[in-house]
Amino acid sequence: MKITKLTKGISLKRPLEGGNEEQLQVVRQVLADVRAQGDAAVRAYTEKWDGFTLQELRVSTEEIEQGAKSLDPQLYADLKEAAHNIRFYHEQQKRSGYRVQLANGSWLGQRITPLDAVGLYVPGGTAAYPSSVLMNVIPALVAGVKRIVLTSPAGRDGQLPTGVLAAAHILGITEIYKIGGAQAIAALAYGTESIVPVDKITGPGNIFVALAKREVFGEVAIDMIAGPSEIAILADDTAFADEVAADLLSQAEHDALACAILVTTSERLAEEVAQEVEKQVAALPREKVARASIAHFGAIYIADTMADAVEAINSLAPEHLEIMTEQAEQVAEQIRHAGAIFVGRYSSEPVGDYFAGTNHVLPTNSTARFASGLNVDDFVKKTSMVYYSEQTWANHAPKIARLARMEGLEGHARAVESRGWRKGE
Amino acid sequence: MKITKLTKGISLKRPLEGGNEEQLQVVRQVLADVRAQGDAAVRAYTEKWDGFTLQELRVSTEEIEQGAKSLDPQLYADLKEAAHNIRFYHEQQKRSGYRVQLANGSWLGQRITPLDAVGLYVPGGTAAYPSSVLMNVIPALVAGVKRIVLTSPAGRDGQLPTGVLAAAHILGITEIYKIGGAQAIAALAYGTESIVPVDKITGPGNIFVALAKREVFGEVAIDMIAGPSEIAILADDTAFADEVAADLLSQAEHDALACAILVTTSERLAEEVAQEVEKQVAALPREKVARASIAHFGAIYIADTMADAVEAINSLAPEHLEIMTEQAEQVAEQIRHAGAIFVGRYSSEPVGDYFAGTNHVLPTNSTARFASGLNVDDFVKKTSMVYYSEQTWANHAPKIARLARMEGLEGHARAVESRGWRKGE
Numbered sequence: 001m002k003i004t005k006l007t008k009g010i011s012l013k014r015p016l017e018g019g020n021e022e023q024l025q026v027v028r029q030v031l032a033d034v035r036a037q038g039d040a041a042v043r044a045y046t047e048k049w050d051g052f053t054l055q056e057l058r059v060s061t062e063e064i065e066q067g068a069k070s071l072d073p074q075l076y077a078d079l080k081e082a083a084h085n086i087r088f089y090h091e092q093q094k095r096s097g098y099r100v101q102l103a104n105g106s107w108l109g110q111r112i113t114p115l116d117a118v119g120l121y122v123p124g125g126t127a128a129y130p131s132s133v134l135m136n137v138i139p140a141l142v143a144g145v146k147r148i149v150l151t152s153p154a155g156r157d158g159q160l161p162t163g164v165l166a167a168a169h170i171l172g173i174t175e176i177y178k179i180g181g182a183q184a185i186a187a188l189a190y191g192t193e194s195i196v197p198v199d200k201i202t203g204p205g206n207i208f209v210a211l212a213k214r215e216v217f218g219e220v221a222i223d224m225i226a227g228p229s230e231i232a233i234l235a236d237d238t239a240f241a242d243e244v245a246a247d248l249l250s251q252a253e254h255d256a257l258a259c260a261i262l263v264t265t266s267e268r269l270a271e272e273v274a275q276e277v278e279k280q281v282a283a284l285p286r287e288k289v290a291r292a293s294i295a296h297f298g299a300i301y302i303a304d305t306m307a308d309a310v311e312a313i314n315s316l317a318p319e320h321l322e323i324m325t326e327q328a329e330q331v332a333e334q335i336r337h338a339g340a341i342f343v344g345r346y347s348s349e350p351v352g353d354y355f356a357g358t359n360h361v362l363p364t365n366s367t368a369r370f371a372s373g374l375n376v377d378d379f380v381k382k383t384s385m386v387y388y389s390e391q392t393w394a395n396h397a398p399k400i401a402r403l404a405r406m407e408g409l410e411g412h413a414r415a416v417e418s419r420g421w422r423k424g425e
Numbered sequence: 426m427k428i429t430k431l432t433k434g435i436s437l438k439r440p441l442e443g444g445n446e447e448q449l450q451v452v453r454q455v456l457a458d459v460r461a462q463g464d465a466a467v468r469a470y471t472e473k474w475d476g477f478t479l480q481e482l483r484v485s486t487e488e489i490e491q492g493a494k495s496l497d498p499q500l501y502a503d504l505k506e507a508a509h510n511i512r513f514y515h516e517q518q519k520r521s522g523y524r525v526q527l528a529n530g531s532w533l534g535q536r537i538t539p540l541d542a543v544g545l546y547v548p549g550g551t552a553a554y555p556s557s558v559l560m561n562v563i564p565a566l567v568a569g570v571k572r573i574v575l576t577s578p579a580g581r582d583g584q585l586p587t588g589v590l591a592a593a594h595i596l597g598i599t600e601i602y603k604i605g606g607a608q609a610i611a612a613l614a615y616g617t618e619s620i621v622p623v624d625k626i627t628g629p630g631n632i633f634v635a636l637a638k639r640e641v642f643g644e645v646a647i648d649m650i651a652g653p654s655e656i657a658i659l660a661d662d663t664a665f666a667d668e669v670a671a672d673l674l675s676q677a678e679h680d681a682l683a684c685a686i687l688v689t690t691s692e693r694l695a696e697e698v699a700q701e702v703e704k705q706v707a708a709l710p711r712e713k714v715a716r717a718s719i720a721h722f723g724a725i726y727i728a729d730t731m732a733d734a735v736e737a738i739n740s741l742a743p744e745h746l747e748i749m750t751e752q753a754e755q756v757a758e759q760i761r762h763a764g765a766i767f768v769g770r771y772s773s774e775p776v777g778d779y780f781a782g783t784n785h786v787l788p789t790n791s792t793a794r795f796a797s798g799l800n801v802d803d804f805v806k807k808t809s810m811v812y813y814s815e816q817t818w819a820n821h822a823p824k825i826a827r828l829a830r831m832e833g834l835e836g837h838a839r840a841v842e843s844r845g846w847r848k849g850e
Contacts, residue, residue: 004801075831078824089533089809092523101516108514108782113761115795129832163831166733199795216644218650220796225643246836246843253836285835332810336538340809346818346844347811350837355821358809359534370540370624370646371805382797383752384514384765384783385757386772393771399503403779406500406588411671411678412775414686418671419771 001248001274001294002311006301006308006331012316013366014230014259019207026181027211038196039193045183046180053160059160059176059195067165076166081352081353083134083170089357090142093376099385106392109385114144116220117196118379119188121203122152124180126163131353135360135374136203137171143379155179174306181205185212189220202374204361223378224371227364230258231349232318232338234309234331239324241347243270245273245280247322248273248298249290252281256292261316262300263309270300310334317368320349339368393419426673426699426719431688431726431733437741438791439655439684444632452607452636459611464618470608477583482619484585484601492590501591508559508595513568514782517802524810531817534810539569540646542621543804544613546628547577549605553586556778560785560799561628562596568804573598574623576613578605606630610637614645620781627799629786648803649796652789653682656774657743657763659734659756660689664749664770666697670705672747672773673698673723674715677706681717686741688727688734695725735759742793745774764793818844 033041039057046054068076099109120136123129132151140148151171154160160178168176177195179187185205191197197220201213204226213222231251233244248260264270269315281290303309310331313321317337323330326343335341341347347355353360363371388396397416404412458466464482471479493501524534545561547553555740558575565573579585585603593601602620604612610630616622622645628639629651638647656676658669673685689695702723706715728734735756738746742762750756753769760766764787767774778785788796813821822841829837 047609075827078828081824089525093519093535093713095520098517100514102700110518110800111766116761131828131832177544218639218790218792221792243840243843246840250837250840252833280839284839285833290836309781329812335808336541338808340811341536343810343812346815347813348818348841348844349820350825350829350834350841351813351818352809353837355825356811356813358811361575362809365643367643367646368806368808370806373610373809375535375807377802377807381793382802383760383763383793383802384769384777384787384798386765386774386781386783387754387768388772388781390771393776394775396776399506400775400780402500403503403556404505404775407556408710409675409678409775411675411715412778414705414709415668415671415675416775418668421772 001277001298001300002153003270003274003300005300006130006303006312008308010312012261012312014316023034023207024211027208027215030182031186031215034183034192035190042179042183042187042192045181046271047181049181050153051156052154054158056180057177057179059165059178061174064165064169064174064176067160067162068169070162071166075163079130079134080165080170083130083138085355085357086134086138086359087142090139090376092423094142097382102392103369104391104395105389107387108414111383111385112380112382113383114146115199117147117149117198118145119149119151119198119202121184121201121209122164123203123205123209124153124161124164126164128163130163130167131360132203133164133167134402135170137173138378139359139374140379141171143376145379147175147198149188150176151179151184152176154178155185182208182212185209185216189216200379202361202378205349223361223374224362224363224367228259229254230259230319230364231322232261232263232313232320233318233322234313234325235262235266236306236325237266237269237271238326239269241269241276243345243348244269244273244324245276248277249280249284250350251320252293252298253284253286256289257297258293260294261298263303263312264300265303265306265309267302270302274300306331313338317366319368320362321363322347322349337368339363339373426702426723426727428695428699430726431505431728431737435731435737435740437686437737439741444510444636448632449636451532452633452640453474455607455638456611456637457606458638458817459617460615467604467608467612467617470606471604474606475578477579479583482602482604484590484603486599489599489601490589492585492587493594496591500588504555504559504592505595507556508563510780510782511559511563511784512567515564515784515801519567522807527817529820530814532812536808536810537805538808539571539805542572542574542623543570543625543627544574544576544623546609546626546630546634547575547589548628548630548634549578549586549589553588555586555592556630556785558589558592558596562598564784564799564801565804566596568801570804572600572623574613575601575681576609577601578609579603607633607637608700610634612662614641625804627803629784638814648786648799649788649792651786653684654679655684655744655789656747657686657688657738657741657745658747659738659750660687660691660694661731661750662691662694663751664694666694666701668770668773669694669698670701673702674705674709675775676745677715677718677723678709678711681714682722683718684722685719686723686743688737689725689729690728690731690734694726699725733754738763742791743754744787744789744793745777747772747774763791764788764798766848807835
């Protein structure tokens, strides 16, 4: 890994991976076809891209139960414990609305209600992500969403991975479709003969899924446009190079476009980590992917002071940040922008990917400046409520009418005043 | 207005107003030009579309103070009282994060922090919307956002409306630009020589503004794609036709694309409202706009039962809903989808547009199914925090490593296990 001296005021902000025009045209065609032809288009694209003939779009109850039974019982128990932890963390995010009393019997309120129906995209294909099932479904369950739909591309055998089915089984999810890619997003957004449309689509996916989500945004809600994974590690001389290197590689192995960055105040650590990464990457099953990621998007920065290092991290706004320094918790207080922060040596990032309870669907591409990881708020909506009594109306109608007229909206003024004339009845 | 018998199960859902390909190409060109040429492009487009030569992009302190002084003192006081009410309502939405203790000294947390910088678009041109300044700025202020930028198209005299300046003055906003349209959205998203980019852009605008917001989404956060205004009124035989008609027209006057719908269980009311609308619209200054809206998007539906009427409203998911029925509050409980609900005869919708305290930036085009009005949550982000102690790590590392290996991510497993070997030190 390349070691660079950190220049003060440098921004590590990562440019947005937006896809190209050709990919966008493909996605638009898929969306239009599914909108017009429904299931037939979904079947055709599945045959074309996923390489199998989609008979039943929906996974049967037997398949789900068979999947759960086929999974190693130890793994099933691990998943179940992870689900429990994730639920516990997200339960804290539940909120109720409020009502405030005004004078003369009037009140204002905010009502918080779960969405009716959400669709969760679970990436698949070469890899299986049971953990993504847990991370997407549980916040929706905690929010109280009644209809939760999963969709995930099946393998060439037409089956979903055992782990994915087992995770769905643990959570009691029964509406699952064997559809991936842009056609899955289209089916969830517009509906088909077999799929009733949903109100919101969440979950990460490849560039086609990301582009499709962006296109249907507005028609339905979406969580965010997920980009390649990122990790930043902020470390001082107390950190161990082999641990830092292993954690950098844990994200680098995801994707050749993934990003792994170390910012450290220790020259010794910088050099040792560079060597360790070289050594460890050679022994990884996903060596090729990790090497590509490290070569293009890996970097080690040496900062003069911890304050400079913190500022560099804030400019990057990484998806995942590990802090391996003395007084790591105090350092964490100075971080303004990160999707998730892992404090201290034993909080290795995969702890949060799988098990601790926090969500692993997190903002990438420096969007942690303004975006949050998936959470219960993503599955509710708020409705404001106004009750004005006759007296409150009488007190304020003249002001409201004046404000409306200032904006040239006479109809607004007259609406408020229309209640007036009956006062003499 | 056309009166239709409501058929059971009919959906009143409104199709999304997406803009056309030509408009999109214009917007893309503007975005690209501002990105490449900064202020120069902003000046050129302002000259072209707003019809004046933009000297200083930024409004001076003197202009703001002059604006505040020029406004009728009564209106200034009305705006100030409205600001107070809006602040009071939104203060209830402030939240802090949480921390939960786990066994063995470990903990998980969620940190909630304000965004660094937001840009608020205030529509302008023919009309002035001081109320939009209040509605966009106050939730950001309550959230604790430090840098709040306003942008609004100036008139042909190169000045912003007095009311808009006065509203900014009341709120203490000093960074204001005289820029409108897609070029304003581009400047806020990408920055120019004179404008530092922001993290989120909110506020309604015309179709060019809406398309531009959609295009920059991801680069920055946006609130929502605002469509034309909508009102639905749910009324029974106790409602007064002239009041219902006046409220329908209050939204119809906004925009020829605005939508005004009455759903009622009373045939008598339906017929009287149709007549009243005809009578009142003829006397409106904005008669032409209101007539076009009523002709194309106005409708009166007669429902057999209140339950049918409620279901129709839920299928519409209107931006604004007024309930003028007996026991209006109980009826409101059955509404699942609406941006804002106005309960009872005296809660005329403009009450919420200007004064009561709730926000008037609300989800349109049936998106109240999944979206919320602008609120304090829109101006904060959440960061998850994980601290695992050595003991917690030791207890769970084997499970985490198993889950990672199930997903084929050996590097993840090794990262977690990397802490292990030193146990023997």
